[in-house]
Amino acid sequence: MINIAILGFGNIGSGVAEVIGENQSEIQKVLGDSVHVKYILDIRDIPGVVNDINMIVNDPDVKVICETMGGKEPAYTYTHQALEHGISVCTSNKELVDAYGVELSAIAREHNCSYLFEASVGGGIPLLRTIREAFGHERVSRIAGILNGTCNYILTNMKAGKDFSDALREAQEKGFAERNPAADVEGHDTARKIAILASLVSGKKFSYEQVSCEGITGVTQQDIADAEARGMSIKLLGVYESEGSSIVVAPYLVPSSSPLYGVNDVFNGIMITGNMVDNVMLYGRGAGKRPTASAVVSDVIECLKNQGSNVHTGFADLEPVMSASAPSKPEGSKFRVLGA
Ligand SMILES: NC(=O)c1ccc[n+]([C@@H]2O[C@H](COP(=O)([O-])OP(=O)(O)OC[C@H]3O[C@@H](n4cnc5c(N)ncnc54)[C@H](OP(=O)(O)O)[C@@H]3O)[C@@H](O)[C@H]2O)c1
Numbered sequence: 001m002i003n004i005a006i007l008g009f010g011n012i013g014s015g016v017a018e019v020i021g022e023n024q025s026e027i028q029k030v031l032g033d034s035v036h037v038k039y040i041l042d043i044r045d046i047p048g049v050v051n052d053i054n055m056i057v058n059d060p061d062v063k064v065i066c067e068t069m070g071g072k073e074p075a076y077t078y079t080h081q082a083l084e085h086g087i088s089v090c091t092s093n094k095e096l097v098d099a100y101g102v103e104l105s106a107i108a109r110e111h112n113c114s115y116l117f118e119a120s121v122g123g124g125i126p127l128l129r130t131i132r133e134a135f136g137h138e139r140v141s142r143i144a145g146i147l148n149g150t151c152n153y154i155l156t157n158m159k160a161g162k163d164f165s166d167a168l169r170e171a172q173e174k175g176f177a178e179r180n181p182a183a184d185v186e187g188h189d190t191a192r193k194i195a196i197l198a199s200l201v202s203g204k205k206f207s208y209e210q211v212s213c214e215g216i217t218g219v220t221q222q223d224i225a226d227a228e229a230r231g232m233s234i235k236l237l238g239v240y241e242s243e244g245s246s247i248v249v250a251p252y253l254v255p256s257s258s259p260l261y262g263v264n265d266v267f268n269g270i271m272i273t274g275n276m277v278d279n280v281m282l283y284g285r286g287a288g289k290r291p292t293a294s295a296v297v298s299d300v301i302e303c304l305k306n307q308g309s310n311v312h313t314g315f316a317d318l319e320p321v322m323s324a325s326a327p328s329k330p331e332g333s334k335f336r337v338l339g340a
Helices: 011-022 024-031 053-057 075-084 094-108 127-135 149-159 164-175 190-201 221-231 291-306
Strands: 002-007 035-041 062-067 088-091 140-146 234-239 248-254 265-275 278-287
Touching: 002 011, 002 053, 002 075, 011 024, 011 035, 011 265, 011 291, 024 291, 035 053, 053 062, 062 075, 075 088, 075 094, 088 094, 088 291, 094 190, 127 164, 127 190, 127 265, 127 278, 140 190, 149 164, 149 221, 149 234, 149 265, 164 221, 190 234, 190 248
Parallel strands: 002 035, 002 062, 062 088
Antiparallel strands: 140 234, 140 265, 234 248, 265 278
């Protein structure tokens, strides 16, 4: 039996416990051992939950920690402590990966453990692992992704006739959007995700601040009708192009010939273009308790299969990118068009 801990018992943290509980026999099959959640740490007073990180990092039985608290602090300090004790950390926290992923990955390597963050981009879609394992030998010229389910849900519903505020309210009522939805609708969540993806494929660290970012608050019903008349859909995309180190988040016109055109509701779709393989499209649930928790558990399994060594993500070696650019909009047009 292998012991792990969960930091932050909210949506995703409780999902991790559920995935491990319900899919224990599948985990045992792939790992040859069972996984047991020995500690749950949370700020709230829940029976059986601990509040002191030292109890966890000083327990030699704990082999992996799942950080599902979110935010920079205390997630950064706790992750740092865990890695320095040689305990691998798996996270869903894109904010932390964007801000400190390089440093934490280097600490993990130094201490022969791993820092993995599959769940931080694309929720349940096995996106980072695919990029790491299947695209390592490719020259990736472009990644274009619908990376925020809330925005996609709103735009899909606007296409069906709802106005922005009704569609947003519905997303909030269904639990897709945050109570404060600014990070979603203003594009910042997508910016963090495309910056992580660009960093993985380019070998340079793009930070969230370098992303030219425009959200969907300015998209009108008329824009959507105009796009439809031209056989296109408006989608909030994060787009990285290797040429000119270009990185942007903005509403794009997506032609019906693109596989991203048919990605609707809360679903995410990510198209990766390699110089040999051409276009590869990944599709699935980009958020939500169980899909995201499943991605965290996939990282736990990878860490445990590589106990005592470091899973190389490439993040530890990234140098900051000096300057990033953004493609300009066509003259007189409110939106860029996604090319083939
Ligand atoms: N929800 C999704 O679909 C999704 C998808 C992909 C990635 N993520 C990422 O996953 C992370 C967690 O998201 P979530 O939706 O699970 O959030 P959440 O439901 O708010 O869960 C976070 C948990 O951590 C606890 N916590 C906060 N500060 C703490 C502290 N100082 N010490 C101990 N516990 C603390 C919170 O307690 P309180 O409630 O008392 O504050 C809460 O129980 C975030 O980084 C998010 O961006 C979420």
